[in-house]
Amino acid sequence: MKMLTGVLVAIVGLCAAGDTFAQNTSPGGWLTPQWDKPPITAANRKPAPRRSLAGMWGPADGPGAGTQAQGVPAKPNNGKPENQLPYTPYGLELYRSHKALEGFDAVLPSEDNDPRNRCEPLGMPRENHYNVRLTQIFQDDYKVAILYHYDNRWRVIWTDGRQLPKVVEGGVDIGGELRERRFFGYSVGRWVDDYTFEVQTVGTMPDDRVWLDSTGRPISEQVRVTETFRRVDYDTLIWSETIDDPKVYTRPFETMRLPMRLHDPRTDIMEYYCSPSEQENYNKLFGNAASGKGAP
Amino acid sequence: MKRAFVIASIAAVVLAIPLRVAAHHGSAAFDTGKRVTLKGTVVMWVYSNPHCLLSLDVTGEDGQVVRWIAEGQAPNVIFPVGYRKDSFKGGDQVSITVEPVKNGRPLGRILQVVLADGTKLGAASSPPANTPAPPSQ
Numbered sequence: 001m002k003m004l005t006g007v008l009v010a011i012v013g014l015c016a017a018g019d020t021f022a023q024n025t026s027p028g029g030w031l032t033p034q035w036d037k038p039p040i041t042a043a044n045r046k047p048a049p050r051r052s053l054a055g056m057w058g059p060a061d062g063p064g065a066g067t068q069a070q071g072v073p074a075k076p077n078n079g080k081p082e083n084q085l086p087y088t089p090y091g092l093e094l095y096r097s098h099k100a101l102e103g104f105d106a107v108l109p110s111e112d113n114d115p116r117n118r119c120e121p122l123g124m125p126r127e128n129h130y131n132v133r134l135t136q137i138f139q140d141d142y143k144v145a146i147l148y149h150y151d152n153r154w155r156v157i158w159t160d161g162r163q164l165p166k167v168v169e170g171g172v173d174i175g176g177e178l179r180e181r182r183f184f185g186y187s188v189g190r191w192v193d194d195y196t197f198e199v200q201t202v203g204t205m206p207d208d209r210v211w212l213d214s215t216g217r218p219i220s221e222q223v224r225v226t227e228t229f230r231r232v233d234y235d236t237l238i239w240s241e242t243i244d245d246p247k248v249y250t251r252p253f254e255t256m257r258l259p260m261r262l263h264d265p266r267t268d269i270m271e272y273y274c275s276p277s278e279q280e281n282y283n284k285l286f287g288n289a290a291s292g293k294g295a296p
Numbered sequence: 297m298k299r300a301f302v303i304a305s306i307a308a309v310v311l312a313i314p315l316r317v318a319a320h321h322g323s324a325a326f327d328t329g330k331r332v333t334l335k336g337t338v339v340m341w342v343y344s345n346p347h348c349l350l351s352l353d354v355t356g357e358d359g360q361v362v363r364w365i366a367e368g369q370a371p372n373v374i375f376p377v378g379y380r381k382d383s384f385k386g387g388d389q390v391s392i393t394v395e396p397v398k399n400g401r402p403l404g405r406i407l408q409v410v411l412a413d414g415t416k417l418g419a420a421s422s423p424p425a426n427t428p429a430p431p432s433q
Binding site: 032033035062063064067069100101102106107108109112131133149269270271272273274275278279281282285286289290291292 | 322342375399401
């Protein structure tokens with residue numbers, strides 16, 4: 001009887017999975033992203049699986065919802081007083097030294113100093129704030145891995161109970177040993193409950209290597225990033241982030257609360273990368289002239 | 297060249313419409329809200345990062361040919377709204393509407409394209425948040 005029940009549960013599960021992705025077809029089997037999904041309602045809502053983030057996720061409000069061109073979505077850099085960040089004097093000085101192509105103080109193309117345009121890794125937490133599109137999450141008993149779309153970057157969040165390193169002068173301390181800073185830092189995660197996963201990240205790169213967002217807001221190696229992934233139903237994940245960086249900001253603040261929608265796991269993901277030669281070609285054909293450089 | 301550009305500008309329809317979200321190289325260079333519609337012959341379509349580029353020869357009323365370059369976002373961004381690697385080929389006759397740059401040079405970003413067969417493609421960028429993309433191709 002138990003075996004029969006198990007088979008039935010498996011069949012129902014397979015049917016449900018089939019329904020979820022039944023509409024997505026593409027010639028040759030190379031599935032393109034399906035962004036016109038019907039909204040989740042009481043009629044089609046399915047329960048969230050226990051302790052699972054696995055899947056291919058995309059911004060629930062459409063492919064442009066994770067672009068974040070105007071800065072972290074909880075505090076867009078639009079000059080409004082309510083969105084001003086709580087800079088320390090050093091943080092404000094840093095911000096003013098950054099020449100960004102987006103936001104309230106944007107400069108012309110080719111006049112910026114965004115490390116992105118030199119194809120530097122975005123690192124944490126900026127990878128969470130730059131064109132978040134199709135994002136794959138894999139997990140096993142020891143870790144959760146996030147595969148970002150932009151520049152084919154990935155990071156590992158350890159779930160095996162290891163301790164978060166301590167940030168010290170020059171890097172992080174792990175078991176009394178000084179270890180290097182990393183673009184994506186050191187991340188550990190734990191399940192707060194069966195549907196909420198909390199991640200802490202430290203040990204990221206210093207403020208001369210990375211930015212918080214595309215509007216030139218700064219971040220330093222002192223940052224502690226707290227992310228929460230809340231699986232509210234089978235198809236929906238809420239990805240939230242708070243940063244605490246006492247070197248640059250006087251208090252912690254929330255940077256995003258991004259609803260993500262489950263996509264067909266077979267979806268093909270187009271490359272989206274930074275290439276120095278293609279960047280150079282773009283500047284030669286368009287960017288420099290758009291900035292008024294060179295002969296008209 | 298400048299005269300042809302002036303003619304094209306005079307033909308422009310200026311509308312204060314909300315534009316789509318810039319994703320890579322910012323909006324500071326563009327004359328936000330201005331639209332210029334151009335008819336011309338495709339010279340080159342570059343389908344690459346960080347931006348796709350469409351160059352187009354446009355003949356002004358004075359007979360002078362001006363080469364315009366219009367940018368779109370990266371291939372993966374504009375694929376969902378219908379732009380493909382073979383959407384344009386040299387010699388195609390197309391009509392494009394661009395948001396021009398502020399400095400008067402014949403550059404802009406693609407707001408709409410009408411292909412020779414009448415097919416319309418929208419802005420070569422991401423739809424804003426809360427606006428689902430057109431149905432999958």
